[in-house]
Amino acid sequence: MKKLRIEDKLYLVGYNVDHEYSHLGISDSEACKTCEKKQCTYVCPASVYSWDEKEQKININYDACLECGTCRFACDYITWKYPRGGFGVAYKFG
Amino acid sequence: MSKKDFDVIVVGAGPAGMAAAYVLAKAGVDVIVIERGKFPGSKNVMGGIFYRKPMDDLIPEFYKEAPIERHIVEQRMWLMDDVSHFSMGIKTQKHNSEPYNCFSVLRAQFDKWFSKKVVEAGALLINETVVTEPIVENGKVVGVRTDRPQGDLYADCVIAADGVQSFLAKSLGLRKKITPNKVALGVKEIIGLSEEQVNDRFGIKDSKEGVTIEITGPFLKGMEGMAWMYTNKNSVSIGIGVIIDDLINHNMNPNDLLESLKNHPSVLPLIEGGETREYLAHVIPEGGYKSVPRMYADGFMVAGDAAMLVDSVHREGSNLAVESGKLAAKTYLEARESGDFSEKTLSRYQEKLEETYVLQDLRYYKNLPELLEEKRYLLTEYPQFLIDAMTEIYTVDGVPKPEKFRKIKGELKSRFGYIGLAKDLYTIWRKLR
Numbered sequence: 151m152k153k154l155r156i157e158d159k160l161y162l163v164g165y166n167v168d169h170e171y172s173h174l175g176i177s178d179s180e181a182c183k184t185c186e187k188k189q190c191t192y193v194c195p196a197s198v199y200s201w202d203e204k205e206q207k208i209n210i211n212y213d214a215c216l217e218c219g220t221c222r223f224a225c226d227y228i229t230w231k232y233p234r235g236g237f238g239v240a241y242k243f244g
Numbered sequence: 245m246s247k248k249d250f251d252v253i254v255v256g257a258g259p260a261g262m263a264a265a266y267v268l269a270k271a272g273v274d275v276i277v278i279e280r281g282k283f284p285g286s287k288n289v290m291g292g293i294f295y296r297k298p299m300d301d302l303i304p305e306f307y308k309e310a311p312i313e314r315h316i317v318e319q320r321m322w323l324m325d326d327v328s329h330f331s332m333g334i335k336t337q338k339h340n341s342e343p344y345n346c347f348s349v350l351r352a353q354f355d356k357w358f359s360k361k362v363v364e365a366g367a368l369l370i371n372e373t374v375v376t377e378p379i380v381e382n383g384k385v386v387g388v389r390t391d392r393p394q395g396d397l398y399a400d401c402v403i404a405a406d407g408v409q410s411f412l413a414k415s416l417g418l419r420k421k422i423t424p425n426k427v428a429l430g431v432k433e434i435i436g437l438s439e440e441q442v443n444d445r446f447g448i449k450d451s452k453e454g455v456t457i458e459i460t461g462p463f464l465k466g467m468e469g470m471a472w473m474y475t476n477k478n479s480v481s482i483g484i485g486v487i488i489d490d491l492i493n494h495n496m497n498p499n500d501l502l503e504s505l506k507n508h509p510s511v512l513p514l515i516e517g518g519e520t521r522e523y524l525a526h527v528i529p530e531g532g533y534k535s536v537p538r539m540y541a542d543g544f545m546v547a548g549d550a551a552m553l554v555d556s557v558h559r560e561g562s563n564l565a566v567e568s569g570k571l572a573a574k575t576y577l578e579a580r581e582s583g584d585f586s587e588k589t590l591s592r593y594q595e596k597l598e599e600t601y602v603l604q605d606l607r608y609y610k611n612l613p614e615l616l617e618e619k620r621y622l623l624t625e626y627p628q629f630l631i632d633a634m635t636e637i638y639t640v641d642g643v644p645k646p647e648k649f650r651k652i653k654g655e656l657k658s659r660f661g662y663i664g665l666a667k668d669l670y671t672i673w674r675k676l677r
Contacts, residue, residue, distance in 0.1 A: 151515070153507070154520060156499045159523035160523065162520060162523055163523055163524075189491075189492045192491075193488065193492055195429065195431045195498045196525065216523075218527050220429045220498075222409075223423070223424045224491075233374075234391055235371075235373040235390075235392070236280075236281075236282055236371070236373075239287060240281065240286040241351075241522060242521075242522060243350040243479075243521065244288050244524070
């Protein structure tokens, strides 16, 4: 079976994107620079986090977030709130 | 007496919150359910099977009208390595007649239906609203703050059924910090197939009947986890849940894991040609009994995933959620008679749960999460031994059977040592006492 990338799969997910407010953040971006594993970049099932080598920071693509909360258990510097009411992921099947 | 908008505020319209609201509304209590999603179920992911009993006690014969996919007549358990699986299971006609044992459901649809029943019973449901914090006065929870303008709501009692993240229980200090070794990430796909394909591939005669497969073993490369396949009407739910700490330590991307599962030679023929319809992720509380928090405070109770009520051994969760929601509601109804919603009165809720299978089951396995964390090899090496032994026994190659059995015995000794084996058996026996 053809392997599907996360990007391919996220097209299938219904979202109501909040263009004004990101529910995800990093409390101390300095910590990312010395973080060896940068686990947020690979444990997230929606690839929300990516390391920007040039800017030396983590980019957060919050509108892809599936709201599982894995990142907040995986890293203490990630600040995680629910998206505002009605925004975010909306599953059709569940 | 402070302000009061409702008798009870239920936070979260999942199975726990809605079971609580249903009981309360039926008893004439003025109850509001606050849900952050567009509709109940829109944020929810089914990582298991929906067991009938607790729901049937609440809404008799609910399965005749609820959007269920199939009733489960066969449950298979696979121990799998990269090229083989050793299969056990039970298929019984005892589960093929009403009232049935359990069902595959799709939560976005099922929870939406459940919420209609709750509203019909008389509860008020507000969607698209996030509860941001509890309102505490004089050490007592008197309401909740929401993200709506003038969004403070007051009540005698708040039931937090706000899911595994449970910001409410945490902000009240009821719950310890959840560490990544006590939670699993589950990722799942819904793969569309025709009804006939599902029936043929899973050996099902009638489209109402369903099959489940749970899979663990060395294919997980030493990570603690479980994969699953559940037959829906015209799709298959396939997913895998792994302890987050293990994903981190193995540098593992959950989607890569799911993709390799889908392409495993034992799995692929069951889903091949199907089209992925949805991709989902959710966290599962796996800490067991020892991670269950104090479930009450003055004017406050916690139910469902928010109280870490998941039995990962038997993949039970939504049934425990329904049961806990019901008992929280019943505790409120008792407290209402005396008008006393203090911590002491509401502590009856946790006592009640201790008396039911919910906490008795979790208590039985209370040492298991630590045992498996200490001895991850139990999930890898013993299943691998079984797979190899079965392969040896079923391979006819001219080697006399006594020699085969000697070889298997030799493998057992060389892989574990008789002392190691005895130790492991003793540890498991002791931990499960």
